[in-house]
Amino acid sequence: MEQHSNALRVMVIDDSKTIRRTAETLLKNVGCDVITAIDGFDALARIVDHHPHIIFVDIMMPRLDGYQTCALVKNNPAFKSIPVIMLSSKDGLFDKAKGRIVGVDQFLTKPFSKEELLGAIKAYVPGFAAVEQAH
Numbered sequence: 104m105e106q107h108s109n110a111l112r113v114m115v116i117d118d119s120k121t122i123r124r125t126a127e128t129l130l131k132n133v134g135c136d137v138i139t140a141i142d143g144f145d146a147l148a149r150i151v152d153h154h155p156h157i158i159f160v161d162i163m164m165p166r167l168d169g170y171q172t173c174a175l176v177k178n179n180p181a182f183k184s185i186p187v188i189m190l191s192s193k194d195g196l197f198d199k200a201k202g203r204i205v206g207v208d209q210f211l212t213k214p215f216s217k218e219e220l221l222g223a224i225k226a227y228v229p230g231f232a233a234v235e236q237a238h
Contacts, residue, residue, distance in 0.1 A: 110136045114155035116146040143167025177206030186227035
């Protein structure tokens with residue numbers, strides 16, 4: 104997949120409209136295409152349609168939570184290489200351990216800063232720093 108032909112596609116899955124909007128604004132300001140979803144079910148079809156470069160997902164969501172969503176992404180050969188960053192309002196050891204089991208790449212505690220959000224992308228998406236510099 105060629106990274107420079109399109110903007111970086113970032114998916115944000117959270118049942119909080121505030122979190123989705125905040126992340127979307129921060130990411131669009133640095134030139135990312137942002138795909139949002141309100142829960143795991145909503146996200147799965149969008150992942151297939153948009154094939155994001157990185158996914159941010161909340162733990163606590165109705166219908167399909169962050170752990171289940173991450174497990175489905177990581178168990179699908181077409182999507183298992185997509186980095187999944189878990190968003191959590193609590194910084195617990197149990198949550199992190201459970202997240203590692205299902206394949207979470209990193210955790211961010213809410214509320215997160217712009218630097219934390221962009222730092223996670225830089226850590227997992229090669230070439231993102233260069234794209235960010237252009238904006």
